[in-house]
Amino acid sequence: MIEGCNLIGGAALAGTGIEIHATEAASGKTLGPAWKGASDDDISRACNLAAAAFIPYRQTSVEERAVFLETIAENILAIGDELVTRCMAETGLPRGRIEGERGRTMMQLRLFAEVLRDGSYLDIRHDPALPDRKPAPCPDLRLMNQPLGPVAVFAASNFPLAFSVAGGDTASALAAGCPVLVKAHSAHPGTSELVGRAIVAAAEHCGMPAGVFALLYGPGNAIGQALVAHPTIKAVGFTGSRGGGMALMRTAAARPCPIPVYAEMSSINPVYLFPGALAERAEEIAKGFVGSLTLGAGQFCTNPGLVIAVEGVGLDRFLNAASESLNAASAQVMLTSGICQSYTEGVRKLSEHPAVAEVGRGTIGSDTQGQAALFQVDAETFLADASLHAEVFGAASLVIVCKDTGVFRQIAEALEGQLTCALHISESDHSLAADMMPTLEELAGRILCNGFGTGVEVAHAMVHGGPFPATSDGRSTSVGSLAIARFLRPVCYQDFPIGLLPKALR
């Protein structure tokens, strides 16, 4: 049921703020209904309800929270094809991708149910008392993690299910025991309402307090700033642009009581093509690269936006094969007209740069479609021109041509923090790769061999994070079971009677 409503305190409410509309990504046509944005009063009420829900919600058992997460997953599936078709219309993404993402979203929710039942996320520690220690006895000390409090989540445009209303941030925060307030992304408001209602129904079904979840709509950044500034909010999850993330970071730092912001912002995901690998399989790598580059119209946080290689026959073979492969790549509908315009503008700037040469372009499409693009530039120009280090969100990439392995290594030292860094290597490259590892470990949250970063497994050992500006906090991940750690803090209990300890510590 899509009615154009905010969801606050378990109820669907028409907002009173400025209206937003859904847009069919492929045609640019407006889709009904309209959503009136949450007013300042609505936001404040949702935040206060979340604060009131915090204590009862965190007091629920891990089993109750696990079942809540699993019920959300079931409810999302139960929406059926209405969710898939609406999401396809709003995002322009194909059915297979949306169905896959729905599965991933459910899997994430179920993973955190598993994490809860496993219990190791609590980091339980116990130092027993030493009553006879000299010169003073040692008390009994027990430690466990506790939730931070209500979390504001800013949904991403590019994963309308897996990084949106019931995405990884929401799942990990709810698992931790934190109520969640989601700012719906205006690029898929109908999808958001459907999923939000699935969460509200699960909360009701599982007897969770009504303030445990809210979904708020609104244009622009005002609603986000109001949420992050609200005193009841204790942490922020965000996936989006560098500008948007940094604005939230500033607001969070300027609060009377500053709070952590987990913002995933910007990454060009360098791909290192080592000489041995190019000699061995330049064409195969090129094919894989173009596949990764054009996946989902290039709208992945881990899209390979930068390729680094040493000049020579191997690189020439790669460039020829990539060019050929790319020339056959169809234009694809992008998520929003704004994203498409920014992409086209970014590509235009690259193409007009005097030192940048075109390697290949995909086919031209309609006004709502992005045309894939591959460029090349010499390393010296790249190192001297910071504008070439910026992310172009979409299926565009830049090959840095290095005159030797010294320059090849130097590029890694000149880059900003990244989500991923991919190495294409053969046996003969191991020594050079080993020398570069300490630099690459400082550069990125995930380093991968002979693959591309666009598949982000939901797993225990995943890190989807990385040094600034890839994220605002490189000590964390937003994908995988470790994501729950973002919303926890340790509490120590000293000399407590057993009956007063939290159940997990008894």
Next chain:
Amino acid sequence: MIEGCNLIGGAALAGTGIEIHATEAASGKTLGPAWKGASDDDISRACNLAAAAFIPYRQTSVEERAVFLETIAENILAIGDELVTRCMAETGLPRGRIEGERGRTMMQLRLFAEVLRDGSYLDIRHDPALPDRKPAPCPDLRLMNQPLGPVAVFAASNFPLAFSVAGGDTASALAAGCPVLVKAHSAHPGTSELVGRAIVAAAEHCGMPAGVFALLYGPGNAIGQALVAHPTIKAVGFTGSRGGGMALMRTAAARPCPIPVYAEMSSINPVYLFPGALAERAEEIAKGFVGSLTLGAGQFCTNPGLVIAVEGVGLDRFLNAASESLNAASAQVMLTSGICQSYTEGVRKLSEHPAVAEVGRGTIGSDTQGQAALFQVDAETFLADASLHAEVFGAASLVIVCKDTGVFRQIAEALEGQLTCALHISESDHSLAADMMPTLEELAGRILCNGFGTGVEVAHAMVHGGPFPATSDGRSTSVGSLAIARFLRPVCYQDFPIGLLPKALR
């Protein structure tokens, strides 16, 4: 050997900045030599040396780093009585306290050696590949923690050994694999140089890169701001005032690449006296309370600055006993004349507050000594007047008299974040205490029963941290083995050949 030197790149160097002098705490007399502060060039050089040392230092084995930490501990002990007498002179703290603190400092260094050898701080995770998974194979994923990079440490005034040059921040950062730059506290510059030289000698003896440690002197905040703003610095550890910590937080957040700040700043450590406990043992609690209040002239981060109780016979007995005990408490030399003046001023303001009554005062001492003080105020006044919530650093405390247990509970909800909260309870108080636990768990990093927060065990389950403004980052602890987590970030290795993985992941 105390020569009035900064320690940079393994060498003792006279600075070129403004001079500072040590002061004998008891007499206020200047002690030789003078220290010329580090210039901007010195700071920059130390930071760049730390950056250059980072890769070789983090590549050392855990055993090499463990031996390095143990060697620092041995070298500190080997300084012998020169360290103890200098530290006593500079701080006014008695021999027993300094010798105890030296033992604690060595124990902390050895604990982190143990943490390194144990290896669980690396949080190693492995999701093996699933080559046959449909629709796509699952890659091999391995995760381990890696160090953040060079850390700036700001030494505390109140623990001249355990929270200073070779204190918990330095020990945990060095253990993590991070080079450390310490800003010496101007209250104990000679102690700092002695300990700094012990670290430099250990680094040399253990073959560590020269940039792994630096000790920088200087007056005021300029040197601290320069350190925190330097692009090579990746994290900050600080123990000190709320104003000082927040200034560093602002600088860190305003950097082009923001960095985490672990600042321990301000806490009044509420002590809840429950009705049953007062009825049972008011006098005993009063005696323990005055002991904790006056320990080290009250100059503990965990000093009990606030007592909360319900009016009645039990509280009257507590107040009488506390008053009697306090009236016999000798004035004690405070760490610096500045701290003593701030303390005297804070006490004067309390005593002049129209709604605040004096419960007891310790004996009057000299100009460099603090006179202990206990006041009381009604809960309504306390709740309405934020000035009464501020820390008075020293042996002063305020008893909040509540008219019933409803108000008693309400106080906890009105307080800012705290390092500790102590509960004095008997069996009959368990039900009330259980009701209050969720609020107390949100309030403080450590909650303790029937004791006082002034003993902070160095242990695995210790949390010496807490919500803002107790610390800048309530997700962390600065005491105990978990302190190492502050200086680590997770890195994921996907589909790596075994030979290219870090040793710990093979």
